[in-house]
Amino acid sequence: MGEPFDISYVFSFLPKLLGTLNTTLLIVACSLLAGIIVGFLVALPRLYKVPVLKTCSEIYISFFRGTPILIQLFLFYYGLPEILKLVHVDMTRTPVLVFVILTYGLHTGAYMSEMIRASVMAVDKGQVEAAYATGMTGFQAFTRIVLPQALGIAIPVFSNLVIALLKDTSLAFTLGVMEMTGKAQTLGSLTQHFIETYIALALIYLVISYTIEKLLLVAEHRLLRHEKRSTPEKKSFRVHKNWSYRRIIAEMGSGKGGAG
């Protein structure tokens, strides 16, 4: 089983793995963008209860949340070209990365739509009514009143989703994409120092997910600053209020449990 453990390899592997970081981040960024767009499109029929589309989006969400991402990756990679061949579209020259981003985008989209739906619904209906009472139009009420509050509620879930997506990208190596995990496996089998490579890999993932979490925590504090109470005697109330937000988030159940 390989060479004896040598900690110096961990440090020499770090820069080599960081060289493929941009592929990982490219997958994360593109699928996140696709996921948000898909998420909005899928959440709207459910929020406004559009008859047929609502059922379609429910099936979509159920499928992508009900099957492992790995199966979805294979399904799209092997299935999409075959289906498109029926309508005479040739996909044999499409780079693998496109399939990977497509799958991750659709996968994240399902979770995003749940997040969007839950956070919009978590905003008190009275807020909208109050906005109407002051003479705002529906669009104004949504963009000025509902959206800012919903964003604040959604951020913790969003942060979890981004981190889950980052960790899910480690599966792209199964289709031969040279992202960090794929690179790590190559390095491991080249040098026979498997443990050191995977320690280096784990460290990089840890640092990135920690950074993302901290960044989004700052964003959350900024978006929820209207929740702040300046008077000290209301301090306990503030904790309680913040806690209730956390409860809502916990009950939304749109987070990804485990895995990734």
Next chain:
Amino acid sequence: MKLDPSFIWTAFLQILSAIPTTLYITVVSVSVGFLIGICVALIRIYRVPVLYPLAVGYVTFIRGTPMLTHLLLIYFGLPVLIDGLAAHFGWGFRSVSVPMIGFAYISFSITAGAYMSEVVRSGLLAVDRGQLEAAHSIGMTTPQALRRIVFPQALAASLPNLSNSVIGMLHGSTLAFTVSVVDINAKAQIVASTNWKFFEAYLAAALIFWGLTFLIERLTSLIEKRINLYNRGGVA
């Protein structure tokens, strides 16, 4: 390659035989993970001196890195550790005798432990402190109060998260194919490559996972209804 819808059914039947492996991995990792999770959560809630930073570090590390790296680290690291210890203490036990699925069990349990500890912790924190005080005031001892008052409420509060974690571990078990365990995903790969019908085989696998997830969700909602009986509204 041509689409062959009838092969989906053939593949479906062949993949069915791999369901037990997937379920074993899920059940073992969730139950061992739950035990680890309770310990870690209690350490974090009561801030046990030395163990507290260790627990925090464990949870941060596991939640910040992909499940695949845990599996690979255990798969390559554990044999070195076992063999080193065996050589040092003169055991007859060698890492070769650990079955492949053993690595999956160990690694996924460690992964599940960190996620479960968060589930347990948020569940316990969701119960109002006054509940414990009220139980004390009517003369219950702390273990009694925990068992009769706090735990049932904590369980009810954490059930959705628990179900998410179980589904997460079910889906995560597909990674076991990297250490050559034949679970549903690996079986689908075998069926796909022997018949050269990838799409149909993975579609069948996806359907099986979808069904399993659906079952878990249904089961949870049943338990949730049962467990939330006390919470039916009324005066409060």
